[in-house]
Amino acid sequence: MTDEPLVLGIETSCDETGVGIVRGHTLLADTVASSVEEHARFGGVVPEVASRAHLEAMVPTIERAAETAGIALSDIDAVAVTSGPGLAGALLVGVASAKALALGLGKPIYGVNHLAAHVAVDQLEHGPLPEPCLAMLVSGGHSSLLEVTDVTVGVEPMGATIDDAAGEAFDKVARLLGLPFPGGPHIDRAARSGNSVAIDFPRGLTSRRDLERHRFDFSFSGLKTAVARWVETQQRDGITIDVADVAASFQEAVCDVLTRKAIDAATSRGIEDILIGGGVAANSRLRAMAEERAAARNIRVRVPRPGLCTDNGAMVAALGAELVARGRTPSLLDLPADSSQPITTVVA
Amino acid sequence: MLLAFDTATPLVTVALHDGERVVVELSSEQPMKHGEHLAPLIARAMDDAGIVRQDLTAIAVGVGPGPFTGLRVGIVTARTLGFVLEIPVYGVCSLDAIALEVVGTGAASGSFLVATDARRKEVYLASYDPDARRLEGPVVTRPAEVATAAPVAGAGPSLYPDHFPHAIAPARPSAAWLATGVADELIDLLDPEPLYLRRPDAVAGAPRKPALRDVSSLDSSGTLP
Ligand SMILES: [Zn+2]
Numbered sequence: 001m002t003d004e005p006l007v008l009g010i011e012t013s014c015d016e017t018g019v020g021i022v023r024g025h026t027l028l029a030d031t032v033a034s035s036v037e038e039h040a041r042f043g044g045v046v047p048e049v050a051s052r053a054h055l056e057a058m059v060p061t062i063e064r065a066a067e068t069a070g071i072a073l074s075d076i077d078a079v080a081v082t083s084g085p086g087l088a089g090a091l092l093v094g095v096a097s098a099k100a101l102a103l104g105l106g107k108p109i110y111g112v113n114h115l116a117a118h119v120a121v122d123q124l125e126h127g128p129l130p131e132p133c134l135a136m137l138v139s140g141g142h143s144s145l146l147e148v149t150d151v152t153v154g155v156e157p158m159g160a161t162i163d164d165a166a167g168e169a170f171d172k173v174a175r176l177l178g179l180p181f182p183g184g185p186h187i188d189r190a191a192r193s194g195n196s197v198a199i200d201f202p203r204g205l206t207s208r209r210d211l212e213r214h215r216f217d218f219s220f221s222g223l224k225t226a227v228a229r230w231v232e233t234q235q236r237d238g239i240t241i242d243v244a245d246v247a248a249s250f251q252e253a254v255c256d257v258l259t260r261k262a263i264d265a266a267t268s269r270g271i272e273d274i275l276i277g278g279g280v281a282a283n284s285r286l287r288a289m290a291e292e293r294a295a296a297r298n299i300r301v302r303v304p305r306p307g308l309c310t311d312n313g314a315m316v317a318a319l320g321a322e323l324v325a326r327g328r329t330p331s332l333l334d335l336p337a338d339s340s341q342p343i344t345t346v347v348a
Numbered sequence: 349m350l351l352a353f354d355t356a357t358p359l360v361t362v363a364l365h366d367g368e369r370v371v372v373e374l375s376s377e378q379p380m381k382h383g384e385h386l387a388p389l390i391a392r393a394m395d396d397a398g399i400v401r402q403d404l405t406a407i408a409v410g411v412g413p414g415p416f417t418g419l420r421v422g423i424v425t426a427r428t429l430g431f432v433l434e435i436p437v438y439g440v441c442s443l444d445a446i447a448l449e450v451v452g453t454g455a456a457s458g459s460f461l462v463a464t465d466a467r468r469k470e471v472y473l474a475s476y477d478p479d480a481r482r483l484e485g486p487v488v489t490r491p492a493e494v495a496t497a498a499p500v501a502g503a504g505p506s507l508y509p510d511h512f513p514h515a516i517a518p519a520r521p522s523a524a525w526l527a528t529g530v531a532d533e534l535i536d537l538l539d540p541e542p543l544y545l546r547r548p549d550a551v552a553g554a555p556r557k558p559a560l561r562d563v564s565s566l567d568s569s570g571t572l573p
Contacts (some may be wrong), residue, residue, distance in 0.1 A: 048548035055420045055541065055542070060429045073432055089417050093385045096421040097428045104401055104432035152423035333388045 005077040005324035006100070008024025008065070010293035011212060012094030013086025013114050015039055017057035019065035020314030021076070027124045028069035029092075030314035033057035040181045044171065045140075047087045054093040062101070065313065077168050078330065080320025083111030084248075084341025084348040085210050086141070091337035099333055108330035110320050111152045111348035113155075113341055115142060120151050120322055121315035125304045126202070132275035133302075134158075138258060138286070139169030139278030139311075140182065142327050143218045145265045146343060148275075151319065151324040152326045154185075158265050159216025162205070166254055167280045169220035173227050173250050177243050187247045188283050194248030201253040206260070210289060223253055255286045259293050266299055269296045275302045282306035323347060349403045350529035351390065351429075355382045355422030356414025357464060363523035364388040364397045366530045372396045373524040382421040390425075408530040410442035410521055412543040413472040413486050414464065422508050426540050429481065432553035438530060439538035443474045443486050445521040446501050448529045451480040455516040456499045459483070463491070463504025463512060465518070471504045472545065474507045480534070488545045 004024035013020035015036055021029040035053035039045045051172070066073050081098035083089055088101030094109065104108035117136045126286060135146040143161035164172070167184060174183025227250050229293070235243050266274050274294055280286060281303050294301045302344065308314060324328075335348055350365040358379035364372045372393045376385040394401065407427035412419045417521035423439075444460040450456050458478050463471040466488045473494055474485030491504065504553035505515030529535030 002532045048549060051416070051420060052544075052548065059431050062428070063431065087419070091562055092417060093420050093424050096386065100425045101432060103387055103391060106401065116477055158529035166382055189525045333391055336384050336385045 005321050006071065006075055007075070007078050007080055007317045007320040007324060008076050009313045009315070009320050010079070010081040010094045011114070011117070011311055011313045011316045012090050013082045013084070014090060014311055015045045016052070016311045017054050017061050018311060018313030018316070019061045020312060020317040021069040021071060022124060022317040023063050023259040023326065024321055025123045025127060028071065028315055029065040030070060030312050031065040031323065032060050032259060032312050033061050036182065044181070045087070047089055050087060051089040051093060051152070054090055058093060058097045062097070073101070076105065076107060078108045078110060078320055078324050079105070080110040080112050080316045080323070082114045082117060082316050083331070083335060084114065084338035086114055086339060088337060088339040089338060095335065095337045101337070103333070107307055109333065109335065110323050111331040111335040112316060112319050112323070113343060113346050114147070115144065115343050116151055117261070117315040117319040118345045119148055119155065119275060120319035121308050122275055122302055122304045123322065124318050125316060126302050126310060129275070132271050133275050134262060134269070134271045134274040135275045135277060136258065136262040137278040138166040138276070138280035140171060141165055142278060144219070144343065145262060146305060147217050147269060147271065152323050152346060154346060157343050159214070159218065159261065161218040161220060162214065163219050163221035164224060166218065166220060166258065168277070169224050169254060170280065172224050176228055176231055177246060184280060184283060187251055188285065189247035190244050191251045191285065192243070194244030194246070196248040196252035198245035199230060199249040201249055203253055203257045204326045206257060207270045214253045216261055217262070217332050218257060218261065220254065223250070251283070251285050255283070256287045259290045261300060262290065263293055263297055267297060271300065272298065273300045275308055277304065279310045349397070349399055350527055350531055350567065351404050352408040352523045352530065353386065353390065353422060353492055354410030354442050354521045354523055354526055355386060355418040356410045356412040357520040358418070359520060360385045360389055361521065362386070363527045364399070365527035367531060370524040370527055373551060375505055377436050380418070382418040386421055386425055389539060401433060404435055405432055405517050407437045407438065408440055408526055409540055410445060411439035411538055411541060412442050412527060413466065413488065413545045414442055414546060415467065416542065423540050437540045439540040440519050440526055440530060440535055441474070441486060441538065442454040442480070442521045443472065443502070444482060444535050444560065445520060445526040445529060447474070447476040447480040448480065448517060448535060449522060449525040450476070450501045451478065452525065453517065455501065460499040460501065460516065461496065462502045463500050464502040465504070471508070473504070482536070486543060486545065498534070520567050536549070
């Protein structure tokens with residue numbers, strides 16, 4: 001098999017229908033149809049709405065991706081698809097479509113782990129992954145620290161959130177402040193004109209006692225509650241809320257904990273490269289803080305461009321291409337969609 | 349070669365029809381495994397019939413009504429396969445396939461109904477004339493509201509024997525009859541769109557509050573991975 005395989009990747013684990021096409025580490029197409037507008041009025045993703053939208057968007061998105069890439073589908077070497085983790089019904093639409101593609105084209109199928117795909121996508125931007133590297137994945141669905149030695153074989157979880165995901169905290173706090181869904185970009189924007197030390201919000205799982213058991217884990221639920229309480233108290237006392245200050249102080253608390261723990265995790269294993277992925281990686285403060293703190297420890301930071309950080313098909317294709325290039329065994333046609341696929345299972 | 353399948357009930361059914369007759373019919377044995385079983389069953393059916401994917405000329409898929417998750421597996425499979433193979437994809441009401449079998453096997457002599465499991469103590473229901481032409485439906489309804497002594501096919505009678513005492517076969521659609529209906533032009537062709545008959549279960553909550561009082565409502569916002 002060629003070391004520059006042509007792979008089509010499908011991603012439907014949440015509300016984006018993504019189809020990406022890559023040749024080795026070269027991105028040829030990254031087409032995304034999002035149902036985020038339909039979910040906005042609910043303040044979160046509604047699984048049935050997402051599943052219905054995936055079904056309608058699936059074939060047109062494949063078609064557009066192939067057009068953009070300028071390839072014939074019959075030329076692809078393999079199909080890759082997110083088999084988990086994610087919303088069960090949403091995953092199932094992508095997995096079924098990928099199987100039909102594999103069947104109709106007579107090509108192998110790889111059911112891949114969504115988190116490993118978030119790691120692999122960086123190859124499209126910065127070339128081969130440093131091995132080992134410490135990956136921090138932060139989005140509306142995940143907040144994990146992973147040690148990656150070979151992204152096609154296994155990824156070792158070091159820590160994760162014990163309650164809300166980082167992006168979920170952004171969404172909930174945005175909602176609290178009357179900012180639109182999804183909250184991340186709006187908090188980021190509002191925070192730019194705010195004072196990040198105006199309010200001293202709690203840093204979850206950073207006390208000495210918590211660090212004993214949860215050194216590399218996160219908790220954002222206490223922070224979210226603290227913001228709600230603060231807003232509530234101000235309101236009760238008739239004080240106008242400075243949205244920019246709340247946003248900046250909240251964002252500072254999240255980024256502080258994330259970067260502190262990521263660097264601690266890397267240092268503890270003697271790892272010199274940190275890779276940040278997931279939708280929250282687009283946050284400007286997180287990028288700046290991570291780079292500044294890592295540089296002080298001689299650690300390099302890689303962050304793919306924002307368009308590749310959010311859920312998309314390119315990341316799935318990127319991981320698929322790596323699997324093909326390294327000669328990994330494909331999945332079988334009875335491959336299940338596994339909403340809680342463990343990170344240690346790269347290929348289902 | 350026409351490929352037909354249905355995923356509107358807990359089991360998956362797949363058949364191939366060569367224009368004259370059904371050459372293969374396969375069915376899954378474990379319920380609620382549409383995603384796992386459909387593609388392997390299609391592959392096996394083609395193997396058993398000794399054909400390759402390029403031999404397929406059309407696809408017919410049951411579009412329900414039925415549980416949404418399974419329905420989508422069938423429809424997205426049909427659409428994707430039709431797209432890559434550049435062959436037409438037809439939708440068929442899954443209750444019509446049951447009705448065709450009722451008439452084809454002589455299970456009913458006059459008019460009859462088809463009732464399948466819609467969960468939540470409801471059924472999907474349609475009524476048919478003696479030639480399997482659909483008179484009314486499909487609708488989603490409570491069995492008590494449509495209780496009848498008339499012959500009823502589908503899973504309805506075994507689930508609600510008090511409301512549908514006169515059960516007739518079959519209990520679920522067969523891809524063989526679905527294929528026959530399409531090949532012999534005995535069945536209405538639809539777009540390959542799911543017959544959901546129900547809106548998504550999403551409550552568009554209260555409009556967003558600029559700054560909220562009730563902290564507990566934060567946890568019910570429905571945000572998911
Ligand atoms: Zn993700």
